[in-house]
Amino acid sequence: MATDALTISGLHAYYGDSHVLYGVDFALKPSRVLALLGRNGAGKTTCISSIMGLLPPRKGEIKLFGKTVSGLPPETISRMGIGLVPQGRRIFPTLSVRENLIVAAQRQSEGEKPWNLDRIYDLFPRMSERRNQLAGSLSGGEQQMLAIGRALMSNPKVLLLDEPSEGLAPLIVQEVGRTVQRLKDEGQAIILVEQNSQLALEVADQVVILNTGEVAFDGTVEDVRANPDLITQNLGVFHGH
Amino acid sequence: MQSSQTRTVLALLAVVLVGALGFSYIASIRSAQFAIVQTLNSLALGGLLFLLAAGFSLIFGLMRLANLTHGALFMLGAYIGANIMRSYEGVSLWVAMLGSGILVALMGGVLERFVLRKLSSNSLGQVLVTLGMSFIIADACLIIWGGDPIPVPTPPDLRAPIRLFGYAFPTYRLAVVVLAIVAAVALYLLLERTRLGAMIRAGVDDMAMARAVGIPVSKLFTAVFMLGAGIAGAAGVLGGPIMSAYPGLDADMLPLALIVVILGGVGSLFGAFVGSFIIGFVYTFGTALLPDLAYVILFLPMILVIAFRPQGLFGRIAA
Numbered sequence: 274m275a276t277d278a279l280t281i282s283g284l285h286a287y288y289g290d291s292h293v294l295y296g297v298d299f300a301l302k303p304s305r306v307l308a309l310l311g312r313n314g315a316g317k318t319t320c321i322s323s324i325m326g327l328l329p330p331r332k333g334e335i336k337l338f339g340k341t342v343s344g345l346p347p348e349t350i351s352r353m354g355i356g357l358v359p360q361g362r363r364i365f366p367t368l369s370v371r372e373n374l375i376v377a378a379q380r381q382s383e384g385e386k387p388w389n390l391d392r393i394y395d396l397f398p399r400m401s402e403r404r405n406q407l408a409g410s411l412s413g414g415e416q417q418m419l420a421i422g423r424a425l426m427s428n429p430k431v432l433l434l435d436e437p438s439e440g441l442a443p444l445i446v447q448e449v450g451r452t453v454q455r456l457k458d459e460g461q462a463i464i465l466v467e468q469n470s471q472l473a474l475e476v477a478d479q480v481v482i483l484n485t486g487e488v489a490f491d492g493t494v495e496d497v498r499a500n501p502d503l504i505t506q507n508l509g510v511f512h513g514h
Numbered sequence: 515m516q517s518s519q520t521r522t523v524l525a526l527l528a529v530v531l532v533g534a535l536g537f538s539y540i541a542s543i544r545s546a547q548f549a550i551v552q553t554l555n556s557l558a559l560g561g562l563l564f565l566l567a568a569g570f571s572l573i574f575g576l577m578r579l580a581n582l583t584h585g586a587l588f589m590l591g592a593y594i595g596a597n598i599m600r601s602y603e604g605v606s607l608w609v610a611m612l613g614s615g616i617l618v619a620l621m622g623g624v625l626e627r628f629v630l631r632k633l634s635s636n637s638l639g640q641v642l643v644t645l646g647m648s649f650i651i652a653d654a655c656l657i658i659w660g661g662d663p664i665p666v667p668t669p670p671d672l673r674a675p676i677r678l679f680g681y682a683f684p685t686y687r688l689a690v691v692v693l694a695i696v697a698a699v700a701l702y703l704l705l706e707r708t709r710l711g712a713m714i715r716a717g718v719d720d721m722a723m724a725r726a727v728g729i730p731v732s733k734l735f736t737a738v739f740m741l742g743a744g745i746a747g748a749a750g751v752l753g754g755p756i757m758s759a760y761p762g763l764d765a766d767m768l769p770l771a772l773i774v775v776i777l778g779g780v781g782s783l784f785g786a787f788v789g790s791f792i793i794g795f796v797y798t799f800g801t802a803l804l805p806d807l808a809y810v811i812l813f814l815p816m817i818l819v820i821a822f823r824p825q826g827l828f829g830r831i832a833a
């Protein structure tokens with residue numbers, strides 16, 4: 274059996290005394306996209322923060338291509354190959370666009386076409402136009418592109434995208450969708466957290482639905498399509514076509 | 515409202531004092547030589563304060579740590595410099611500055627790595643430890659170097675004043691100002707034009723996110739702490755020919771640096787620069803012209819800033 278890109282087993286996470294994740298398990302295969310769905314407050318961001326090491330898990334194990342990353346500090350986890358596009362984008366507002374990208378550059382380049390400044394500028398020509406502008410002055414959509422570019426600069430083996438379409442105009446959401454598709458086509462393994470389940474289901478291979486800190490469903494996109502009740506029950510909203 | 519009344523009173527007080535100071539300044543202009551010397555004293559003090567405040571501000575901006583050993587590191591630097599120059603005949607002040615800066619930077623590195631690091635989740639504990647360390651360093655200096663001030667000789671080339679238009683300009687003080695400006699430019703370039711500087715600013719913007727993109731924040735902390743400590747130590751030597759090394763130098767300098775940082779804005783290099791020269795002037799002219807009100811004049815700008823602009827003149831973080 275080929276090694277999974279990312280394996281999460283028995284993950285329990287807490288904020289202080291408040292228990293938020295109750296034994297979450299799932300695995301992401303190499304070069305696949307896993308959509309992580311769930312209501313507001315279901316624990317999606319908590320899950321992402323645990324994987325990144327920003328919220329070290331109290332119990333459970335997280336493995337990246339077989340190597341344990343849980344318990345390590347975020348900078349080490351980043352260097353081992355996990356890239357984060359956080360909810361709310363969190364670009365560095367007082368740095369220029371270019372600086373936002375170069376501070377995240379890492380030397381590891383195992384892929385055939387490693388990401389670098391030029392390739393990010395090719396992917397997002399607007400970033401090239403605005404390279405010397407302060408990132409804080411970019412529009413929401415541009416900040417999202419920058420946050421994705423910044424995460425790619427570390428040439429991650431697994432990319433975590435936490436609600437990349439949140440608060441963006443429909444046209445920009447489409448662009449985000451196309452970008453995710455393109456990364457997938459290049460073989461990037463991705464965990465995509467989304468409220469916009471339509472966007473997520475278009476690119477994903479696998480779907481995990483969280484409900485109040487537990488995995489309520491884990492299966493293929495086809496399973497979800499065949500069973501639309503899953504979405505209405507667990508997400509509370511129906512995103513029709 | 516009460517707070518707006520307080521503000522009005524403070525503003526009135528400020529106007530009166532600034533008026534008094536301005537009047538005294540103009541009155542003193544009749545003696546141009548006095549004005550020249552005091553102006554250069556102000557600039558030199560401003561330069562030294564900048565070197566102290568820049569490191570303090572940088573450390574606070576990145577690590578959210580008010581490093582109260584900063585004054586003690588300045589004093590320690592002055593003593594080490596004086597000691598080097600006394601022990602090795604013919605060593606220039608500049609070499610002593612470099613040597614002392616490196617030694618104090620190493621001490622700062624040890625302090626950060628092995629003491630402050632252990633308390634990284636406890637910011638009150640960190641502040642108390644830095645205060646305690648400053649007492650320990652001060653006592654150690656007293657034991658090693660005794661209670662009498664140790665003079666630091668002025669470099670021979672800079673002893674004679676420059677004569678221009680019939681007035682004498684104290685050369686060493688001019689050199690201090692020039693060096694402070696050079697240091698300010700170098701620090702600016704380091705912070706604004708290098709990848710390392712961008713990483714430091716990223717850490718100031720969003721520490722957790724900086725770590726998540728792989729910036730080695732822990733190494734950055736040590737580097738910035740050592741840089742700040744080293745500059746403070748070197749500044750102690752640079753100030754030596756003006757102030758000499760004496761017990762209590764730390765307690766004289768630290769409050770001034772704190773006022774500078776609050777005035778200019780925590781974490782802002784430009785703010786530290788402007789604030790240093792404002793305080794350099796206010797302190798020098800205040801003590802020379804209105805000695806009875808020296809402390810009022812010194813603390814008033816800080817109180818005004820806290821009342822009207824808590825983030826400081828150029829800062830983003832509220833003090």
Ligand SMILES: Nc1ncnc2c1ncn2[C@@H]1O[C@H](COP(=O)(O)OP(=O)(O)OP(=O)(O)O)[C@@H](O)[C@H]1O
Pocket residue numbers: 288291293311312313314315316317318319320360468
């Ligand atoms: N910093 C925090 N401190 C305490 N509790 C938190 C914190 N962040 C999140 N929580 C709680 O943890 C639970 C899960 O939150 P989380 O942010 O993981 O949800 P989410 O699925 O990402 O939701 P959303 O779709 O709104 O982003 C919620 O009940 C939330 O209130």
Ligand SMILES: [Mg+2]
Pocket residue numbers: 317318319360435
């Ligand atoms: Mg979330």
